[in-house]
Amino acid sequence: QTYHVAVVGATGAVGQQMVRLLEERQFPIHKLTLLASRRSAGKQVSFKGETITVKETTPEAFEGIDIALFSAGGSVSKQFAKEAVKRGALVIDNTNAFRMEPDVPLVVPEVNLEDIGKHQGIIANPNCSTIQMVVALKPIKDKYGLKRIIVSTYQAVSGAGNLALEELKEQSAKVLNGEAFTPEVLPVAKDKKKFQIAFNAIPQIDLFQENDYTLEEMKMVRETKKIMHDDTIEVAATCVRIPVFTGHSESIYVETEKEVNVEEVRQLLREAPGVIVEDNPAEQLYPLATRAAGRPEVFVGRIRRDLDRPNGLHLWVVSDNLLKGAAYNSIQIAEAYISKFQS
Ligand code: A2P
Missing domain, CATH: 3.30.360.10 (Dihydrodipicolinate Reductase; domain 2)
Known part of the structure; x- marks a missing residue:
């Protein structure tokens, strides 16, 4: 099985690492959607030898997305994560927006991987420190x-x-x-x-x-x-x-x-x-x-x-801090999710 993945905040310090890791780790992707603010719409990013055009983050941008990796700040997650979940995506959120909510697992795979099973659409990535x-x-x-x-x-x-x-x-x-x-x-x-x-x-x-x-x-x-x-x-x-x-x-x-x-x-x-x-x-x-x-x-x-x-x-x-503290931990969660809970 392959997935349609979105990176929200794709032009940022963490988002850029997420895109790089998705390529390097051969994450099973059939389509990658890159989202950022309106300022970045139209920017070109290369992924697996192809050029992907960055789009503005809107609720409609999440149509058809299976997994959305958010790293564009807490306010962007608050505005759009639930829109993504509504449209059927699993959200892995690298911001502080939902970490302490009781129904949101807060996961470091080496420590509490089992918690990801309890998610209601959002899994939070803890703070880097x-x-x-x-x-x-x-x-x-x-x-x-x-x-x-x-x-x-x-x-x-x-x-x-x-x-x-x-x-x-x-x-x-x-x-x-x-x-x-x-x-x-x-x-x-x-x-x-x-x-x-x-x-x-x-x-x-x-x-x-x-x-x-x-x-x-x-x-x-x-x-x-x-x-x-x-x-x-x-x-x-x-x-x-x-x-x-x-x-x-x-x-x-x-x-x-x-x-x-x-x-x-x-x-x-x-x-x-x-x-x-x-x-x-x-x-x-x-x-x-x-x-x-x-x-x-x-x-x-x-x-x-x-x-x-x-x-x-x-x-x-x-x-x-950008890898285990952010992008890599998020992608480990995504990999664990697809291997343990989808097959
Ligand atoms: P943009 O580059 O268009 O501003 P960093 O952590 O390096 O500051 O990056 C923050 C990331 O979050 C960038 O990709 C940035 O996009 C994105 N971002 C900031 N504000 C918004 C917004 N209102 N909507 C969507 N993405 C945003």
Whole structure:
């Protein structure tokens, strides 16, 4: 069987990776529809040697679509995902629009693939920072139990889209050349103030919430509990944007129920699906964003027991935010859906 697939947000940082992965992984497609805003209508994108013309996203554009991959922002998903479902499509949504709705599975295939069976037309792809964290922590949770997670992120600008990528490139050149500039995109396009990202670290990703955490931080808190089916796990996050193009890094501290053994943790993670352990201090081996970029796996290293707590563990977790954090996870969901639930 082959499918008519649509990518919504096809011209964006994530959408472009989705199109590339659909081709590279030989996803069973007989037709690919590429949708974006009216601004991009008429743009040409090549797919499997053919040229596809990007169309404006409208309700009618979803006629005949079997699987729609959405990555055009939460408001576009809110406006069009249900229109797609009404017309018979399965929606895999990479935005924050529906993630916490009870009847929408929130899926990381290495962690809770079984949840996709409960969908009512929409399956949500978690936030990029959450995905790489839960892939690394699932084997630890299964073996030792998870009580508490404290995470600080070092997030790449591509997570904020193509305009943010351009902003980092241009600002970096201007700083080095001593030219003046006005920040326009980061930290958050829709917030009032903008700050320099080149040669800086900005402790704000998405909008502040009433509790003084940012929405990105609260996504990590809520989504982790939902994906792991455990509301008792305590999670606190600090999310920081840094001047890296691609690849989110995370410093994670976890407290487990049972005492941990570091060598056993390394072995568990070596055997875990989708994880690559890079952890050898003697050889200066640890995960790096520059190495993780372009790869689909989650890289884990710097695995250490806490100095004071026998059930405390520190990890450094890195992954390509556009791939495992977004496009690749969405396509894994689509592949699992067609293989497990269609045949
Ligand atoms: P466009 O390129 O036409 O603006 P990024 O994450 O890199 O910023 O990309 C966002 C994606 O979402 C782009 O493909 C963008 O299309 C798309 N998009 C933005 N606004 C809309 C909209 N109102 N309707 C449909 N697609 C949209």
